[in-house]
Amino acid sequence: MPDIQRLTTADPAFWTRLETLTAWEGVADEAVTTTVRDILAQVRTVGDVALLEYTRRFDRLNAKQAGDLEIPPIRLQQALHCIPVDQRTALETAAARIRTYAERQKQESWVFTEADGTVLGQQVTPLDRVGLYVPGGKAAYPSSVLMNAIPAKVAGVPEIVMVVPTPGGELNELVLAAAAVAGVDRVFTIGGAQAVAALAYGTATVPRVDKIVGPGNAYVAAAKRQVFGTVGIDMIAGPSEILVVCDGQTDPDWITMDLFSQAEHDEDAQPILISPDAAFLDRVATRIDALLPSMERRKIIEASLDRRAALIQTLDLNEAAQVVNFIAPEHLELSVEKPEALLPLIRHAGAIFLGRYTAEALGDYCAGPNHVLPTSRTARFSSALGVYDFQKRSSLINCSPTGAATLGRTASVLARGEGLTAHARSAEYRIAEQP
Amino acid sequence: MPDIQRLTTADPAFWTRLETLTAWEGVADEAVTTTVRDILAQVRTVGDVALLEYTRRFDRLNAKQAGDLEIPPIRLQQALHCIPVDQRTALETAAARIRTYAERQKQESWVFTEADGTVLGQQVTPLDRVGLYVPGGKAAYPSSVLMNAIPAKVAGVPEIVMVVPTPGGELNELVLAAAAVAGVDRVFTIGGAQAVAALAYGTATVPRVDKIVGPGNAYVAAAKRQVFGTVGIDMIAGPSEILVVCDGQTDPDWITMDLFSQAEHDEDAQPILISPDAAFLDRVATRIDALLPSMERRKIIEASLDRRAALIQTLDLNEAAQVVNFIAPEHLELSVEKPEALLPLIRHAGAIFLGRYTAEALGDYCAGPNHVLPTSRTARFSSALGVYDFQKRSSLINCSPTGAATLGRTASVLARGEGLTAHARSAEYRIAEQP
Numbered sequence: 001m002p003d004i005q006r007l008t009t010a011d012p013a014f015w016t017r018l019e020t021l022t023a024w025e026g027v028a029d030e031a032v033t034t035t036v037r038d039i040l041a042q043v044r045t046v047g048d049v050a051l052l053e054y055t056r057r058f059d060r061l062n063a064k065q066a067g068d069l070e071i072p073p074i075r076l077q078q079a080l081h082c083i084p085v086d087q088r089t090a091l092e093t094a095a096a097r098i099r100t101y102a103e104r105q106k107q108e109s110w111v112f113t114e115a116d117g118t119v120l121g122q123q124v125t126p127l128d129r130v131g132l133y134v135p136g137g138k139a140a141y142p143s144s145v146l147m148n149a150i151p152a153k154v155a156g157v158p159e160i161v162m163v164v165p166t167p168g169g170e171l172n173e174l175v176l177a178a179a180a181v182a183g184v185d186r187v188f189t190i191g192g193a194q195a196v197a198a199l200a201y202g203t204a205t206v207p208r209v210d211k212i213v214g215p216g217n218a219y220v221a222a223a224k225r226q227v228f229g230t231v232g233i234d235m236i237a238g239p240s241e242i243l244v245v246c247d248g249q250t251d252p253d254w255i256t257m258d259l260f261s262q263a264e265h266d267e268d269a270q271p272i273l274i275s276p277d278a279a280f281l282d283r284v285a286t287r288i289d290a291l292l293p294s295m296e297r298r299k300i301i302e303a304s305l306d307r308r309a310a311l312i313q314t315l316d317l318n319e320a321a322q323v324v325n326f327i328a329p330e331h332l333e334l335s336v337e338k339p340e341a342l343l344p345l346i347r348h349a350g351a352i353f354l355g356r357y358t359a360e361a362l363g364d365y366c367a368g369p370n371h372v373l374p375t376s377r378t379a380r381f382s383s384a385l386g387v388y389d390f391q392k393r394s395s396l397i398n399c400s401p402t403g404a405a406t407l408g409r410t411a412s413v414l415a416r417g418e419g420l421t422a423h424a425r426s427a428e429y430r431i432a433e434q435p
Numbered sequence: 436m437p438d439i440q441r442l443t444t445a446d447p448a449f450w451t452r453l454e455t456l457t458a459w460e461g462v463a464d465e466a467v468t469t470t471v472r473d474i475l476a477q478v479r480t481v482g483d484v485a486l487l488e489y490t491r492r493f494d495r496l497n498a499k500q501a502g503d504l505e506i507p508p509i510r511l512q513q514a515l516h517c518i519p520v521d522q523r524t525a526l527e528t529a530a531a532r533i534r535t536y537a538e539r540q541k542q543e544s545w546v547f548t549e550a551d552g553t554v555l556g557q558q559v560t561p562l563d564r565v566g567l568y569v570p571g572g573k574a575a576y577p578s579s580v581l582m583n584a585i586p587a588k589v590a591g592v593p594e595i596v597m598v599v600p601t602p603g604g605e606l607n608e609l610v611l612a613a614a615a616v617a618g619v620d621r622v623f624t625i626g627g628a629q630a631v632a633a634l635a636y637g638t639a640t641v642p643r644v645d646k647i648v649g650p651g652n653a654y655v656a657a658a659k660r661q662v663f664g665t666v667g668i669d670m671i672a673g674p675s676e677i678l679v680v681c682d683g684q685t686d687p688d689w690i691t692m693d694l695f696s697q698a699e700h701d702e703d704a705q706p707i708l709i710s711p712d713a714a715f716l717d718r719v720a721t722r723i724d725a726l727l728p729s730m731e732r733r734k735i736i737e738a739s740l741d742r743r744a745a746l747i748q749t750l751d752l753n754e755a756a757q758v759v760n761f762i763a764p765e766h767l768e769l770s771v772e773k774p775e776a777l778l779p780l781i782r783h784a785g786a787i788f789l790g791r792y793t794a795e796a797l798g799d800y801c802a803g804p805n806h807v808l809p810t811s812r813t814a815r816f817s818s819a820l821g822v823y824d825f826q827k828r829s830s831l832i833n834c835s836p837t838g839a840a841t842l843g844r845t846a847s848v849l850a851r852g853e854g855l856t857a858h859a860r861s862a863e864y865r866i867a868e869q870p
Contacts, residue, residue, distance in 0.1 A: 395804030
């Protein structure tokens with residue numbers, strides 16, 4: 001049975017212990033960094049030739065020519081028609097809800113006119129082309145395809161290029177079906193750093209994109225980090241986390257399973273339960289032991305509970321909110337009688353699940369909000385993936401002659417204060433021209 | 436006289452030449468990276484001791500204790516009262532306009548309720564604490580203080596901590612005055628990688644922040660890159676750029692000075708002029724030679740023009756827009772008769788200055804929109820600094836019992852399709868409980 005840490009805020013060393021518990025250093029392995037640098041350079045230099053070679057070597061996929069690495073759109077439609085009908089319905093239901101929520105995030109252009117006729121504003125435009133990385137093999141999640149592609153489509157991105165490695169040629173039908181549902185435009189069976197390189201620099205076969213999103217292993221993460229600047233990237237995600245705040249009145253089995261649902265992702269995943277009710281923490285600990293043996297992914301869950309889980313006792317729910325704000329969790333469940341009362345105290349969390357019925361797993365698949373969320377305390381300064389991430393804003397300034405003269409005087413003083421006289425003279429020309 | 440490149444879209448090799456012209460590799464100097472890594476580790480480990488030592492060594496500033504590195508708020512007010520009144524007025528005018536524009540960007544929380552009582556939404560909150568890096572010495576720009584601090588304050592950030600190196604103890608009064616006007620809360624006279632480290636990790640004296648913004652030299656840029664993840668960062672900026680599209684009817688002296696105003700920033704700055712009118716390009720070339728000798732920063736301007744400038748002839752303004760979209764310029768001037776007609780063709784640009792009167796320099800100081808803008812073609816996927824960058828969004832999900840049952844069925848199918856059975860069971864518990 002797992003040995004889960006118990007913490008209490010009554011402990012004078014509590015905050016130090018909490019910092020240690022939640023610390024996570026994204027490991028920047030030197031060997032991985034170097035390997036990735038070489039792969040990027042090769043694909044950048046010789047394009048398809050390198051792409052074919054790495055795909056042969058790493059994915060045991062012998063394509064004769066780079067064009068063979070593309071899956072035609074018709075194949076995605078086939079997958080959608082061949083999967084069981086309940087899966088197709090579930091994908092389509094989830095997609096519709098994700099789309100509806102995303103529509104609310106769409107930013108529009110705006111302008112306003114000042115008294116002297118000067119117009120200021122912001123023009124919002126979508127990115128031209130987005131690359132979506134989808135891991136192959138075990139960690140191939142169709143839900144990730146929906147969560148990454150749909151906000152891009154809602155933003156108006158004309159072309160989404162998906163890459164998914166197919167080790168030994170094995171295709172995941174559910175992933176292909178999700179791509180069809182999400183409106184992905186092109187799909188290539190490539191993966192790893194070589195796929196990231198192809199998307200960032202382009203090859204004769206793979207078009208270069210403006211931003212790369214989607215999860216991947218250490219090589220993919222290192223490659224995204226290295227191409228950042230040439231293209232945009234979403235984020236480098238750490239292990240998944242759930243933080244449940246419970247008043248002690250929710251069925252302990254429900255809470256236990258919510259903790260397991262994060263733990264089953266990854267041995268480094270972090271499930272934490274906070275309650276002012278010590279007896280409730282005991283009851284959950286008992287139910288963890290009782291339910292664990294029946295879990296399909298028991299080994300992973302147990303490792304996660306051992307390594308990174310905690311049961312934390314606080315004085316009350318107000319203090320629980322303070323702990324939440326320190327942790328800035330990826331997923332926060334407020335499993336309490338009046339979650340709305342607690343909500344205003346929460347400053348940092350990726351997604352907040354309010355009330356006993358709102359299992360975090362609903363958000364992973366189909367509630368509507370995105371499941372791509374900031375991890376490792378980064379919710380202090382970042383947010384869920386959204387339509388925003390596929391739009392950009394160009395500032396607009398259109399000065400009337402009068403406006404240019406007025407602004408020119410201010411600009412001239414400040415520019416001269418900074419010693420930038422070409423700036424000053426450029427502004428002053430427009431003053432001199434006034435009638 | 437500078438030898439400025441001339442390009443024409445009629446040249447079959449035009450797009451290749453254009454790519455070469457605009458290519459910019461953010462240099463990741465190994466020596467800088469290693470030095471910075473050591474500095475970060477030292478400050479992280481021994482805090483103030485390292486901070487004092489590096490400040491002695493790099494800034495020739497002998498503070499006895501770390502507390503002496505803080506400038507009290509009263510000193511900022513003194514600076515504001517001591518600068519010439521026209522400078523104070525200019526700072527306050529600029530600040531008011533930047534604030535008014537930023538107010539329009541503020542995002543608000545929202546929720547909506549579905550038919551079954553499920554509530555979805557987004558809670559928008561400000562960051563807790565932001566660090567603002569301000570370079571010392573020659574490149575100390577009070578306008579940057581306004582542009583970085585005001586959007587944070589409009590977002591509702593309670594505390595802004597500014598760091599500014601003062602080599603040899605030399606303070607820049609205009610920078611301190613700008614900090615007073617912008618509402619900066621605390622100021623420390625530290626700089627370089629050690630200042631970034633202090634902000635990212637915190638020391639006994641310097642509080643740790645959630646995000647670091649503001650420009651800096653290669654060490655500061657490398658430090659920001661390395662602490663990214665522990666804290667948020669704004670962007671790693673490349674050299675400044677201006678792209679002017681002119682129909683040939685604007686005074687060539689105006690256009691010349693607009694090009695100079697970017698060139699004077701930096702020897703690597705990139706000023707480009709596009710026109711369908713070859714004779715106009717000739718006239719500007721002539722005026723460049725004529726006006727250059729009178730420029731205070733002539734050497735820098737000349738180097739920039741030699742290295743990175745270009746005069747580009749296109750077939751017409753439509754084709755000019757295509758070139759613009761490839762370059763995705765930081766600053767774009769549409770110095771044409773009907774800029775509004777050209778605007779819909781522009782997909783990528785940091786800021787767009789419409790019409791002959793809208794000198795780019797006005798945007799640098801006081802038009803209102805931010806002057807912190809994406810460079811080196813990154814406007815393809817990123818935007819001006821704004822209030823957005825100091826707010827974050829937490830997704831909200833509050834399922835009614837009926838909603839949880841409906842969503843639970845979809846989630847269960849998809850979770851089982853992904854082999855994540857704890858997710859499925861967590862969702863299913865909430866179905867079983869239905870009456």
